[in-house]
Each structure stands twice: as structure tokens, then as C-alpha cells.
Amino acid sequence: MIRRGELFIGDGENEYVLMQGEAGDGHIFAPLELYCFPEDPWSAEMFELSLANPGCMALIVQNRQMTKNVAYGVLYSAADEADIANIAVMPDCRKQGIGRALLSKMIEIARSGGALRIFLEVRESNAPAQSLYKSAGFVEIGRRRKYYSSPTEDAIVMALCES
Numbered sequence: 393m394i395r396r397g398e399l400f401i402g403d404g405e406n407e408y409v410l411m412q413g414e415a416g417d418g419h420i421f422a423p424l425e426l427y428c429f430p431e432d433p434w435s436a437e438m439f440e441l442s443l444a445n446p447g448c449m450a451l452i453v454q455n456r457q458m459t460k461n462v463a464y465g466v467l468y469s470a471a472d473e474a475d476i477a478n479i480a481v482m483p484d485c486r487k488q489g490i491g492r493a494l495l496s497k498m499i500e501i502a503r504s505g506g507a508l509r510i511f512l513e514v515r516e517s518n519a520p521a522q523s524l525y526k527s528a529g530f531v532e533i534g535r536r537r538k539y540y541s542s543p544t545e546d547a548i549v550m551a552l553c554e555s
């Protein structure tokens with residue numbers, strides 16, 4: 393569905409391209425994950441398990457020269473539902489609109505695959521991500537007590553439903 397190197401967002405020097413992760417790419421995602429979630433990162437093996445799942449699409453955003461990975465996202469789809477398992481932007485690339493653009497792309501992919509409802513979980517303390525999700529139309533639908541570890545924290549469950 394995603395052509396490798398498809399133009400993604402931006403203009404001039406701030407263009408980014410989108411790549412779809414494939415089996416064997418776990419070692420690309422794991423270091424990004426470690427930067428973005430140092431307290432509880434997925435390992436390369438965990439990414440490989442996801443990449444082997446036919447319902448999973450893992451995306452990498454790179455700079456235009458394809459010399460730097462700046463963001464990634466993991467989406468699961470099944471029947472008419474999808475789940476955004478992860479989305480993260482490298483710390484030095486945040487607040488430039490990359491997270492919003494990547495989330496929009498993931499929503500577009502989920503919907504084009506037939507998803508009527510898209511779910512995600514987010515740490516109770518993660519105000520930047522909650523703000524991003526709310527601005528994209530996600531609403532809180534529940535909580536999972538002590539869902540996260542390191543540190544232990546509740547998850548807010550959010551959903552975006554076809555209107």
C-alpha cells in the first residue's frame with residue numbers, strides 16, 4: 393500500500409518520506425523506540441513479531457535524503473477496527489508537525505482498509521500525545537488501570553469513530 397520512499401510531508405529542506413517496515417526491519421525500529429520510550433521499549437524481536445503479523449503496518453518517516461529516521465508508527469487492522477499501537481517522533485524533530493502528519497497518514501491507511509473505529513491507549517501523564525489525539529478527533533472512552541509499567545500508570549483508551 394505504501395510505496396517505499398513515498399513523499400510524505402513538508403517542503404524545501406524539510407521534506408520527509410514514508411517507508412513501510414518489512415520483515416527483518418526490527419533492528420531499524422528498536423533504536424528509535426529506545427530513544428522515544430527509554431523506560432519501557434519494545435525490542436527488535438517484538439517489532440519482528442509485529443512485522444510478521446499480516447494485520448500490522450509499521451511505518452518509518454525519514455528525512456528527504458533518507459539518511460535519518462525521524463519518526464515511526466505501528467498500526468494493527470482487523471475487520472472494521474484498527475489500533476494505533478505506537479507513534480513517536482525523535483526528540484530533536486518534535487514540534488514540527490511530523491507527529492500530526494504521521495497520525496493523519498495512519499488514520500487514512502486504517503480507513504482505506506475498512507476501519508470504522510480506530511483505538512489507542514496513552515499514558516495518563518502524556519499530555520503532548522493526548523493533545524495530538526484529541527486534535528485529530530479521538531475521544532476518551534475508558535481507562536485501563538495500571539496498564540503501563542516503569543512507571544506503573546493508567547492508560548487512557550481513546551477512539552476515533554467514523555462520523
Ligand SMILES: CC(C)(COP(=O)(O)OP(=O)(O)OC[C@H]1O[C@@H](n2cnc3c(N)ncnc32)[C@H](O)[C@@H]1OP(=O)(O)O)[C@@H](O)C(=O)NCCC(=O)NCCS
Nearest residue numbers: 428479480481486487488489490491492514520521523524
Ligand atoms: C506525541 C508526539 C508523537 C507528537 O509529535 P510531534 O511531531 O512533536 O507533534 P506535532 O508537531 O505534529 O504537534 C501536533 C500536536 O501535538 C500536540 N503536542 C505536540 N507536542 C506537544 C507538547 N510538548 N505539549 C503539548 N502538546 C503537544 C499539540 O496538540 C500539537 O498541535 P499544535 O502544534 O497545533 O499545538 C511526540 O511528542 C512524541 O514522539 N512523544 C514521545 C512518544 C509518545 O509519547 N508517543 C505517543 C505514545 S501513546
